[in-house]
Amino acid sequence: MSADLLPIATSREAGRMAWAALAGRRGTLVVALLMFALSGLAGVVAPLAFGEIVNAVTDSAADAAGVVWWSAAAVVIAAAVEFVATTASVTYLARAGQPALAQIREDVLDRALHLDHQRVERAGAGDLLSRVGDDVRVLSESLNEVFPLLMRSVVAIVFTGAGMFALDWRLGLAGLAALPFYVFGLRWYLPRSGPFYRAERVANGERAEALVTAIHGSGTLRAYGLGSRHAARVADTSWRAASLTLRVWDLLNRFGQRSNRSELIGLLLILGTGFFAVRGDLGAPATVGAVTAAALLFHRLFNPIGVVLMVFDEVQSAGASLTRLAGVATLPPAPVPDGVVTPGAPAVRLDGIGHAYVEDRWVLEDVTLDVGPGQRVAVVGTTGAGKSTLGQIVAGRIVPTAGGITVGDRPLAEVLAHRGESLPVALVTQETHVFAGTVRDNLTLAAPTADDERLWAVLDRLGAAGWVRGLGAGDRSGLDHHIGDGGSLLTPAQAQHLALARVDLAAPGVVVLDEATAEAGSAGARQLERAAGLVTDGRTTLTIAHRLTQAETADRVLVMEHGRVIESGTHAELLDLDGVYASLWSAWKS
Known part of the structure; x- marks a missing residue:
């Protein structure tokens, strides 16, 4: 990593910045967490209901039909509750997270605009652009997609595990015995993937720097016949970033194999334990319905556990992006000495x-x-x-x-x-x-309180009023005409x-x-x-x-x-x- 790149914050510093950005929105975050919990609780109803149905059928209970109907009703009601709770959880998470992310973006942009000119030159424009562009995008996508999925999965794992122990502690222990295999998979994956994600983000910055330099200096590169040399540099930095991404995907696929193996071991442990428990070899006999429910609950964990394991790459990527943004946002501001602005036209x-x-x-x-x-x-x-x-x-x-x-x-x-x-x-x-916007927007950047009368007076004095009035037509003319990206050039x-x-x-x-x-x-x-x-x-x-x-x-x-x-x-x-x-x-x- 180049010593001239902008700093990268520690995980603790990034966490403090994120927590500070959530100030004033923590109540909304608590509501989101409660909705996630309600969604997880509703999700365990269906396997437990199917277990009751199996018991009623295998025992030839007189009220088996009633059990089936009541269980079916419970599944439908739980599904409706889960749908409403899931929708509410995502909504409230967005209400808490999106303003916080916007605050982080504003802090990073504010500090970036006030960075020392030479510091930016040493780091290269690509490093800063990748942070305010790629890293913000990664965080935004994670907040919208990854974190809701991760929260639902974690809550589902907690409630499902509790449900298995509630059915039969022996079945709960059998399911828990699969945990070390998941842990071994994570311990293999995390130390290998973390450095790759950090290197990938740096490589993306170097690629952006090479592209920006090539675009801005294209005329000079062509004039001196250096186009092919710089194109090779762009290709080299692009391939470096791509090769890192390919290595990450290779690690992810190998991690997926370990996750599938853990699922197989866990399900075999539950079914094997259930077999001996139903026969009475492990103490008090367990019911077939309990074993069925436990197997369904553990099977229900496949997706949540898989999500938790698989989104570790997304979480790590988002974490790397957050530390890079925090590295800019937490840079110390320039010292502000005592004094006042010199008025007038000074020497x-x-x-x-x-x-x-x-x-x-x-x-x-x-x-x-x-x-x-x-x-x-x-x-x-x-x-x-x-x-x-x-x-x-x-x-x-x-x-x-x-x-x-x-x-x-x-x-x-x-x-x-x-x-x-x-x-x-x-x-x-x-x-x-x-700047993309109206002519008025471009002018009031310098004087936010200036009214139209003052704007026209300045334009008229400088001889620009004529061509400004000629822009556009109707209510989209003059000061209201859109210029820049998406407007007139x-x-x-x-x-x-x-x-x-x-x-x-x-x-x-x-x-x-x-x-x-x-x-x-x-x-x-x-x-x-x-x-x-x-x-x-x-x-x-x-x-x-x-x-x-x-x-x-x-x-x-x-x-x-x-x-x-x-x-x-x-x-x-x-x-x-x-x-x-x-x-x-x-x-x-x-």
Whole structure:
């Protein structure tokens, strides 16, 4: 297992998390357990009734017909009670479990969204995606299908065993004598299967990581002719996960053979004991009806015991998923220092910033910068100069390896920790996501209390109102129009327009634009450039400039190379310097 994967909680920690999630729903859980118990009690009526019928017939009782009718009525009534109790038990279990599972999902997602950017990078996106995707799915399926089946089976085993002892203690002991054979089967299976299930969940995460990387980087892989190499990696991780699953199924089949052998031994023990008990060789004679009922009760245990044994793989898989989710949910939150958010458009100071994604391989070195309140600074340079890393650090997405950042008179970490309902620093990149929902939903993410009047005012000011009004028709138009997955697909420029509108609604004091107007070469270029200018007006802004026209209008321009600032000044000053910036500008204009 890679040391960089996100942590996995212990079984005890996962249990505490699950129990805490059930807070306020434990009364509903108790009702579910009582219904399971009633269902199990009703289930033993039929074998006992058949035993009474056998006794009445073999003894040629005068009221044998009456016994048959009363027994049949008891079986019908018990079946109805069992049906109602089973339905109620599953319903109440869902009412207790589904909200608890939803709480766990929310806790995991909340912590995942606040994980340190570098920590996620080290673990790989696949590890996190498999936890919030595959592991949540496994738990949900277990809660809906496995746990109700397991509870019914356990209750049936308990009541059936009690029923056998109530018939005749000798028959009860004979049935109990089969228990060691089941235990031996479990002792063989559990130590072998547990590690496989844990390894399977990790392998699924590695497979997801390989697939995500291949999909997101498909263009680059094709451009450099690396497609076949990465396809081999995907195939390797996929086969590793599949081979682990095959080995688990092999173990499960061999375990099933041991379970069937235990059933055969148990039934032979009961029938053999019953034979000698009816003959009177074991003390007081037993009735044929009692032996019949005991055999039917033990036969009735085949399915419940088989379920308990067979769902151990599901239980272990669900347990592994729960510990992986708890590993994320129980990560300690970032410390929240005392203080308040710096209001307005604050000054930003970078003091000796340095950063290395890999130890001793610095992508930024000794970057010191003062950005005055409301000032616009553009950062230019060749690819790999460290521009985007600098922007991510200023936005608080990456914690620098060296140096510190202050916003106003407070460290950036304190400002972000006390953001409250306001957004102190906003980051807009070229990769803008459109959330599935209405246009209104996408906008109010940044300002939940904003009414339609404010939304239209922002859209109109940024020049987006026209195309938003043109979306859809009737009562599904404009702000009510569905976009994203399952709705209309926006153009990249429109998606960027919405992203800029969200920033304007959030009203941050500091804005970082990392190629946020990269679609300005398409239709609507001037509108997108104008919108970015309006959003940053009056706000302290750091622009990672891919178009030197953005640098031309900035208050100051930084030129970066190999992770260092090599030139700094206004557009005019840098042209007069006739250095790197002047060369870039000349190439841009030509």
